[in-house]
Amino acid sequence: MALPQRIAAIPSYIPKELKDTAPGHRFQLYLEHWQGQNGNTFTPYKKARPQGKDERTLFDRECAGVLKDLCLLPPSSLDALKGIRTRQQTLLAHYGSSGYRISATSTAPFATGLGNEHPIENGFAFLTPYGLPYLAGSGVKGILRRAAEELALQNETQQPGDWTWLAVWCLFGFEGAVDKGSLWDATSTLGQAFLRDLSKTAVQPDLYALIRTLFAGSKEGARFLDTENQGTEQFLRACMAGKSLRGGLQCRGALDFWDVFPNPAGGKLVVEIMTPHYSKYYQGEETPHDSGAPIPVSFLAVPARSQFDFHAICHPSRLPESLKNQWRVLLDRAFRHAFEWVGFGAKTSVGYGAMEKDLAAQKRHEEAHQAAQDAARKDQEKRSREEANSRLSPAMRAAQEFFEARVDTNQSELSTLFGGLKKGVWSSDTKFEIAQYVRQLMIKDKKWKEKSEKKNPAKDNDHQDTLMVMKCLGSGK
Template sequence: MPHRAVRDNFRGRFDGVGENLGLKICKLNEKIDLPPDKKDGNSGGNKPENKEKALRQMANFRFGEESAKAYKIAFERLGKAAKAHADCEIFEIKTSTRVLLGTGNASVFEFGFNLNYPWGVPYISGSTLKGAVSSYLARNGGKDWEIFDGAEKSRLQVDMFGGRLQGDSKSYVGLVTFLDAWMCPWASRDGQGDWFDMDIITPHYTSYYNGEGAPTGMDDPKPIKIAALCPGLRFQVILQGPEKHRKYVRRMLWELLEEEGIGGKTAVGYGRFEYIKNAQERSEEIGKKIQDVELVSELVELYKAYKNINEHGVLFAEKLREYGYDSDSGIEGMWKSLLPLDYLAIQLNDDLIKTFKDLKIRYKDFGNNISHWKKRFGVTDLSKSPEGKKLFDLMLAKWPEQIYANTDTKVVNELAYKWVDLSYSADELLDIIEGEVDLRWPKRDKLREYIEGNFFGDELELLVVCLDDAGL
């Protein structure tokens, strides 16, 4: 007597609202429990139209917004937990081609897939990654990794990934542990489902695969529809173990994923991944490009590409100084943005700023650039910076009377250095007081205050006497 499946109690209740693809396909698909077809003996769930329905569900499935938020929280918690362990290595990989994973898993629809629990989101099992790297090293790792005398694994494979040695009944734990690679939070594709594309594989040697003779090519090809992970999906890989071994395995995994791939149909280009550099690696790569650039035109192009990344501003500025200023080289805009005070000093020196009024306007216009420059170089007081002092000295040489008369203007107030900024010795101050040094700035009316606050004992007494004699 046939028994009614438990899923019958839920049939129809989740139509249109199910947000777990694994549950939707494996547990709630009404076609699974159909009786065998009288003609071919296959289960009703194995009929082409039922398989087609499941494939469409996979290809068109979109994860619900609320479920995606919850998944993201779980994903981030996993990463945070891994980062708390000093022996963990975390990085991301991205599908660069379609990928077939879990195709050998048992399924009523004749095609397999990997969906994690409880989310129903695609993932790459740790055992898949470990097995792939182990096999790759056995073939490409050199003599020490080769397998001899019918053994299942070499000693290095057992040491690194675990398993049994030939003639040894014990099973050993490997040095490196592979956690399941969770899919990183994703962006929905326009007009398509989130993760899968419908695809076809066509076995040409069915009899041979079934152990029924040689691959003669006389069999009729049988197209089989499947669901493949689409390109552009990212996965978070977590390795755990000693640092030396982790980094070696990571490097081998990158090679494997790029050159050979994992999963089904790798021989025809499926299963390829690319390594996603982390923020530090990307920054180091960009920094090296900037340092190695040889032509001004190349520097301009790099700046256009990376000017919004603030951490590279210092490198760009140093490179600009290395090349020097040239109004015809196409880098004037870079000078204005990255070295605003130097640019204004060049303009003053070349007599391109004619009046003090023009300078005040230009300085005001450069306000944002100067603020960014201060932040980039860690400058808190412009008057204490070499660039600020140089610009102010040029101003002072060009318009001394106007500088003295406009000490409250923004440009003078921010750039004018003070006695305390100059660090004169007592002997140097004596020469200044006695008029032996022609010093235009700072104003001498602040000199006594500076001396009384920074000198002591005999030096202070001598300097004060000289100030009195000079009437200062």
């Protein structure tokens, strides 16, 4: 039996050669996973699965081949990926000390967006219009929040300096509407740990500021600010009691996370396979048993040893004083915990999405970031000098330019300008005005001596220098 033709459901005027097309476009728009009927309509290729064993084997291999065909990132996609990652680095430099970056290398394949609708049943997250794999910043924030909550769970003392429940709220935001499995669920592990720490959290001074933010100064929240009646503890217990109070409460945290664009190892994606053994049991058709035939299911992934750069921006104005100097250390701990124990993307429960900090890349990025900051600082200083020089007289501008052009950068301004006068660099009014300025510098440094107290005035350097300047001023002999 001849296999049906595998084609892309695209108009005839679109080129058939798609090798230089981004993998996301080939996966979502130009997927060769259809069969044509009468040259006009398209039906899913999987519906044409033949009955014979050998034919099914060839057919399944052909189906899997559609993913392998689009794994390689063409040169245009690699250039676009490099450009995006470079722009993120450049933009981060503008945030200065409020920017955060950590580099990682995946130790296992990374998959995301598998639940997206797609003809092959397993989707993948590609960012339009680039057609490149990515992990949304909201997904990064969710994973980091989970990691921070797990670390707060381990902090039984709830002392500042480590992750606390209050630190989680300040950095990631307060979410009152969530329930099942969260810290508001008393039956969950997080909920039980929060109940254990509730009294310790209630006495933290920064909780008052959070309550004011949540209630925006309304009278409803005033009772929870009563220190005599333990208002903060009443607030936390009311939140644990149900959604009637906390359901409408929310505030934004201090951290913003950017989308992550992985740099795939080898410049290509990989095809992973999962083999559900109990499909009929999951579909409710029969009880589970070991004699069922597993059905291989293919899906895309970013291979292990790929590079990931995570970026975050902190807004210190949203933080209490106690966290303004700690947020970076806390974020380091959250990322380390997420890399080792939580994972990013899909299928983390079976090992996907695990990572480790890339120390070499981190060092390179920190050096590049420091170099960019130094260059920006020097550029700012240069502009400030130029602005200041523009307000100077022509003579003083000439003095400033002469001083900045000195060979020995350790030479003082007085020594440099005195040397210029001695060599006769300037003349006329310029010389006179610079000599006046040098006189002021000498008086300030207590080097101006019109009369010498030494027996041999010729050996009194300060006196001789004073005479030379006076000569330039026209008052010396």
